[in-house]
Amino acid sequence: MALILHTSHSMALQPWKQMLFFSIGRAVYPAKTPTRSFNAPDLLPFTAPFTFSISPNKNNLTGHGLVFIFVRCTGIQYLGFLNRSDDGNLNNHAFAIEFDVFKNQEFNDINNDNDVAVGVNSVTSLESEKA
Numbered sequence: 001m002a003l004i005l006h007t008s009h010s011m012a013l014q015p016w017k018q019m020l021f022f023s024i025g026r027a028v029y030p031a032k033t034p035t036r037s038f039n040a041p042d043l044l045p046f047t048a049p050f051t052f053s054i055s056p057n058k059n060n061l062t063g064h065g066l067v068f069i070f071v072r073c074t075g076i077q078y079l080g081f082l083n084r085s086d087d088g089n090l091n092n093h094a095f096a097i098e099f100d101v102f103k104n105q106e107f108n109d110i111n112n113d114n115d116v117a118v119g120v121n122s123v124t125s126l127e128s129e130k131a
Contacts, residue, residue: 054101064102070095088122095120099131
């Protein structure tokens with residue numbers, strides 16, 4: 001399931017009832033966001049305000065949380081922006097803020113459940129704080 005963002009209106013990204021087990025959803029902003037001025041070395045500031053809530057589902061094991069990603073292109077698996085072959089590659093130019101509700105041993109999660117983490121070029125977090 002994917003939702004392309006074209007407006008600043010409210011929206012909901014929800015799984016279909018028959019696809020709750022390990023479901024994945026995406027909301028994608030389709031326009032490029034400039035990160036540098038032409039021929040300038042300094043990064044440009046940007047803001048991306050958003051509000052979200054995650055409702056528990058006690059009967060099914062669903063996704064591990066939500067991740068805000070800033071990347072050059074989209075991918076699959078590994079939180080939807082990296083894959084097994086490029087995870088950790090310095091050429092990814094990927095930045096992520098993860099809102100995690102599940103400790104995943106595969107990615108060496110730092111905290112147990114309910115944390116906010118920062119990742120750069122990898123789904124393994126650099127920093128994490130309990131939410």
